[in-house]
Amino acid sequence: MSGMTDLSRRRLLQYLGLGAVATTVVPEWVFAAGNEQAAQxxxxxxxxxxxxxxxxxxxxxxxxxxxxxxxxxxxxxxxxxxxxxxxxxxxxxxxxxxxxxxxxxxxxxxxxxxxxxxxxxxxxxxxxxxxxxxxxxxxxxxxxxxxxxxxxxxxxxxxxxxxxxxxxxxxxxxxxxxxxxxxxxxxxxSLELPRGEYDVPLVIQDRSFDDRNQLRYIAHGHDRWMGFLGDRILVNGKPDFVLQAATRAYRLRIVNGSNSRIYKLVWSDGSPLTVIGTDGGLLESPVVRNYVTLAPGERVDIWADFRGRKLGEEIALRSAAFSGVMPMMGMGGGMMRGGVAEGWGWGAVWAGGMMGMMGAALPHGAEHPILTVRMTREERDQLTLPSRLSQIQRFHPQDAANAKKPRSIHLSMRGMSPRLNGRSFELTKVVDEEIIPLNTLQVLEFINRDHRARGMMMAHPMHIHGQTFQVLKREVAPGFEQRYASVSQGFVDNGWKDTVLVMPGEKVTILKRFDQYTGLFLYHCHNLEHEDLDMMRNFLVRA
The missing domain is CATH 2.60.40.420 (Cupredoxins -  blue copper proteins)
Structure with a gap:
């Protein structure tokens, strides 16, 4: 690995804010884990x-x-x-x-x-x-x-x-x-799925541009705290994306590549979406949803059957209106209704930054188009949606090493500081509950119920590096049911996941194995602005 430069011990100390005399504060297991991984x-x-x-x-x-x-x-x-x-x-x-x-x-x-x-x-x-x-x-x-x-x-x-x-x-x-x-x-x-040009990756992102066509990023510190929202939807890096399609079956691999925007995917003609895969690959069997909720970092594979449609016909993939993902601010005002721009009402001291977001052309939760599918040629195929897609080994909570004591991760947004269990990111540090034995199954809970900052709660897409996991259950606290119902029927938790959306008032319990590799592996909010604001921590996996 010529040219490879890892952070040196001295630089680690700089990142941790420690002087040369404070080297004992850096746990020796950090360097031992790195050496072990290098040998591995x-x-x-x-x-x-x-x-x-x-x-x-x-x-x-x-x-x-x-x-x-x-x-x-x-x-x-x-x-x-x-x-x-x-x-x-x-x-x-x-x-x-x-x-x-x-x-x-x-x-x-x-x-x-x-x-x-x-x-x-x-x-x-x-x-x-x-x-x-x-x-x-x-x-x-x-x-x-x-x-x-x-x-x-x-x-x-x-x-x-x-x-x-x-x-x-x-x-x-x-x-x-x-x-x-x-x-x-x-x-x-072994499956007869659409291949080649009929297997189409679609990366959805929102961006903003100035009058010179240059990308425009964060305008206010509050935008960073909430997460960036653009006013143009791009697919595969292009605005107003049109998929020139044949009248046959397609596999659409949809990736939410946005920094913070959540999508509620629907077909414009009301057709249901047939889901065949999520973050970690194919489901056991297809599932049908009226809409699919897709948070930043998540992926979903859709079986899209355009057979029977006419040449020149168009169908749009849209994001339907929803609410419940942004803060219900209790300071200085109420909450806007109607499924868009929900959660504002900050005090006048924040009016400038928040009104900048309020005036955005594309508020979070507003209905908007994503892409258009246009039938440009007739083709016939003999593909049939498989009733069985893959085999998934199901985990059982009683088999977990910590079955009686789940590892709880509390999500909070107090004081303009997104945190996990009240802690911010430290480059190489972990606390005891973040040390995980290698080759174990673990129960983890993401808990988004910070009652001391109830009005500040917002949805967090939580991502864990390493192996994919299985969602065991979702539990919603009283008083949050209506907001939750706006997006909850679009969750697809049947398969393997690496990112899961945790709504305000919700506790999501997952089962995850930690196999194969030792070392430091991150877990964090995949609202990328939150990640950069230190809503991220390490797991140390060690033998």
Whole structure:
């Protein structure tokens, strides 16, 4: 790993705010865990099946118009070794490449940082060693190179990659840095699912632009506290996206790549959505929803059957109106009704920043279009939606190592400071309840019931690095049922998840294994502004 630069002991102390004389404050297990992981990586190293180069760089691309290009930050991809088609670019998009991998392949990623600041790459949803997972303690400086090596252990599914730079994740991702990882396996290959051009990834993001077509980010500190909301919806990096479709079955892999915006996906003609997969791959069998709630970081695979539609016919994928995800502020005013812009009413001292968000063209929870599907050609296919998609090993709470004492993670938003169990992020520190034995099943609870800041509660998409998990149950506190009902029928908890939306007043209990790798693995809110405001902590997995 020539050119690889991890944070040194001295730099760790700087991040922790400690002087040279305070080295004993840094727990020795931090360095022991890193050494153990490094040895683990070296012992398993061999020639890769796949080697790719990923470069983070700045460039200009025609996002809104060709005569006024937009400055973006993006990942470019290059195939160094492996089958053709492994690295697939999205033409004309600021989004990074699509990596097409197969379970069992050994992968080497050479990450080159040509940004004017530090960066690190996170393989979102994949179970990989700590050094390949994108922990900010492994971020590298401008002009440096890092090498990530891992074996694809995960099931077939829609995964993605994006930066995880300390306090810079939201902005780096916002300016364009994200790509896809599509994994296949023998189980998926045995099914007759739409393939090739009929297997379509769709990354949904919201952005704002100034009158020069340049991306416009946070305007007020309060915007950062609430999470960035743009006023233009882009799909695969393009506004007003139109999918030119044939009259046949498609697989639509939908990724919520927005910083903080939640979507309530519906078809414009009222047709139900047939879900065949979520974050961690295919479900056991298809499920049908009138709408699907999709939070930042989450993915959903849809079986979209356009057979029977006429040439020239259009159907839109929209986000329906909803409420309940933003704060119900009890300071200085009431709450706006009607499913949009809910939760305002701050005191006059905050009026400037909040009214800036209130006046946004696309408030959180407002109804709006996402993309249009237009029937441009007739085709016939013989595909039938499989009644059985995959086999999922179900976990049981009584088998957990902590079955009688779940690990509780309390979410809070007090004092303009998003926190987990009242704590902010510390680069390499953990507390006792964050130390997890390797090869154990654990019960975890995300609890969004901070009664001391009841009016400040908002929805949080909680993401855990490492293995995917299963949602065991959801429980809503009295008084929150109406807000919860606005989005709850759109949750798809049947399969494997790596991100779960936790609503105000809700407790979500999950079952998650911690296998294969030791080291520091993050858990955090995937509202990226909240992550950068330190709503993030470490789990230490150790043997």
């Amino acid at each position: 990586d070296r012992s398993g190293r061999s020639e890769p099946d796949i080697e790719v180069g990923i470069t983070a760089l700045t460039t200009e691309l025609p996002v809104l118009s060709s005569d006024r290009p937009t400055k973006v930050w993006k990942f470019s991809g290059e195939l160094i070794k492996g089958p053709s088609g492994t690295v697939d670019e999205i033409p004309g998009s600021y989004l990074g490449p699509i990596l097409r991998l197969r379970q069992g392949q050994k992968v080497r990623v050479r990450f080159h940082n040509k940004l004017p600041e530090e960066c690190v790459l996170h393989q979102h949803g994949l179970l990989v060693p700590e050094k390949a997972d994108g922990h900010p303690r492994h971020q590298i400086g401008s002009g440096q190179t890092s090498v990530y090596e891992y074996t694809v252990l995960d099931r077939a599914g829609t995964y993605w990659f994006h930066p995880h730079t300390d306090k810079r994740t939201a902005e780096q991702t916002y300016y364009g840095m994200a790509g896809l990882i599509l994994v296949t396996d023998s189980e998926e290959q």
